[in-house]
Amino acid sequence: MSLQSQNTTSTHSPLVCLQALNKEYGNFTAVDHINLNIRKGEFLTFLGSSGSGKSTTLSMIAGFETPTSGEILLNDQSLVNTPSHKRGIGMVFQHYSLFPHMSVRDNIGFPLDIRKLPKEERNKKVDDILKLVQLESFADRRPSMLSGGQKQRVAIARALVYEPDILLMDEPLGALDKKLREDLQDELRLLHKRLGITIIYVTHDQDEAMRLSERIAIFKEGQIVGLGTGKDLYREPPNAFVASFLGSSNFLKVKVSGPNSAVINNQVISLNANHDVPYNQQALLMIRPENIRIVDEQQAKLSPVQSDENEIIGTVNESVFLGESLTCSVTTGDGTVVMSKTIATDLPEIQPDSKVFIRWKVQHSSIYSKWERSDIEKDAK
Structure with a gap:
C-alpha cells in the first residue's frame, strides 16, 4: 500500500481530512495533492525544511490561504469556503502579535471580547486560562514587561481561551533560546495532555518534533514523504x-x-x-x-562475529x-x-x-x- 493511501486509512472518522490538497503559485507547486487524516485530540507535527510546504498546508487549514484544488474537511464539513474566523481554529505564530497597549489579561480576553461574551463569563474564562498557563501573577502587566517565554504563553492562552476545536502552531518557539524552548516544549506537551485538544504544529527542528508529537508528517517538496510516530519513523524510515x-x-x-x-x-x-x-x-x-x-x-579474536x-x-x-x-x-x-x-x-x-x-x-x-x-x-x- 502506498504512503498516500495509508494516510487516508482510519478505523475512526478523522477530525480533519485533507483530500488531494494542492496549492500553486504560478508555476510553483507549494503543496502537491496531499492526503492526510488528523485524529481528534492528537498532537501532529509537520516537519520539514524551509519551502517544503508545511507552513502553506497549515495556512490553508487556518483559512489564510485558499487551495488551488482539493478539499479540507472538519468533522466531514468542507472548510474551503469558510472564513478563517468562523472555523473554530486557534493560531499561534513565532512572533507573538500581542497588543502592546493591553495588559496580559486583556490580550487573552480579546478573542472573547470580539465574540461579545458576557463580562462575567469572559472574566472566568480568562482567569481559568491564566491559571492553566501559570500567569496569574502577571495578569496586569503589559507585554513589554514580560520575557519571551512569558509572551509566548500569553499567545498560547489567547488562542485557547475561546476553546477552539484545533490549535495550529507555526514555529511558535523558534525565537527562544535552547533552554527556554525545551522548558516550553515540556509545558506544551503537558498542556496538551490536560486539555486533550487537537494540535497541529509546524517546525523544522527534528528534536522538537520528536519531543512533542504523537505523530510526525515529514514534508519534502510539497509532499508528505513520511508519516508515523517518531519512534517508527526513526527506527524504520520508509525511504532514504x-x-x-x-x-x-x-x-x-x-x-x-x-x-x-x-x-x-x-x-x-x-x-x-x-x-x-x-x-x-x-x-x-x-x-x-x-x-x-x-x-x-x-577484541575480534576474543569475540567472534x-x-x-x-x-x-x-x-x-x-x-x-x-x-x-x-x-x-x-x-x-x-x-x-x-x-x-x-x-x-x-x-x-x-x-x-x-x-x-x-x-x-x-x-x-x-x-x-x-x-x-x-x-x-x-x-x-
Whole structure:
C-alpha cells in the first residue's frame, strides 16, 4: 500500500481530512495533492525544511490561504469556503502579535471580547486560562514587561481561551533560546495532555518534533514523504530521505544478491527479508550510528562475529570524546566514511589509522533503492 493511501486509512472518522490538497503559485507547486487524516485530540507535527510546504498546508487549514484544488474537511464539513474566523481554529505564530497597549489579561480576553461574551463569563474564562498557563501573577502587566517565554504563553492562552476545536502552531518557539524552548516544549506537551485538544504544529527542528508529537508528517517538496510516530519513523524510515532527515545515518553502497543478502566490497552480508529491492540492483544500506559497534583486532579474536551480525573492515580516522558518548569515524574499503556513536565506557581506546571491524545487527539496518541517494545529497547541500 502506498504512503498516500495509508494516510487516508482510519478505523475512526478523522477530525480533519485533507483530500488531494494542492496549492500553486504560478508555476510553483507549494503543496502537491496531499492526503492526510488528523485524529481528534492528537498532537501532529509537520516537519520539514524551509519551502517544503508545511507552513502553506497549515495556512490553508487556518483559512489564510485558499487551495488551488482539493478539499479540507472538519468533522466531514468542507472548510474551503469558510472564513478563517468562523472555523473554530486557534493560531499561534513565532512572533507573538500581542497588543502592546493591553495588559496580559486583556490580550487573552480579546478573542472573547470580539465574540461579545458576557463580562462575567469572559472574566472566568480568562482567569481559568491564566491559571492553566501559570500567569496569574502577571495578569496586569503589559507585554513589554514580560520575557519571551512569558509572551509566548500569553499567545498560547489567547488562542485557547475561546476553546477552539484545533490549535495550529507555526514555529511558535523558534525565537527562544535552547533552554527556554525545551522548558516550553515540556509545558506544551503537558498542556496538551490536560486539555486533550487537537494540535497541529509546524517546525523544522527534528528534536522538537520528536519531543512533542504523537505523530510526525515529514514534508519534502510539497509532499508528505513520511508519516508515523517518531519512534517508527526513526527506527524504520520508509525511504532514504526520511532516514537522512530524521537523525543521523550511515549509508553504504551495496548490490542486492538475494532475498537475504547483498554484496559490499566483494563481501556478502545479510539483509532483512522484508526488503523490496530487485536482485542485482545497486542500493543503499542505512545504519544508525548508535547501532554500529567498532571492534579492534584483539577484541575480534576474543569475540567472534555473531550469526545475527554483519561485519566489514575499516580504518579509523578519529574518535572524539563527547562526555557521555564517543563518536568514531571509520573509512571502509570503498572509501565510505562510517560514523559510530557509543556510550563512552563501552568503547576501547582506538588509535587513528588502526584496522578495525565494523559490526551491526542485521535487524538494525534498512535498504533503499540507490536512486534515492540523489535526494540525500541534494538535501545536504
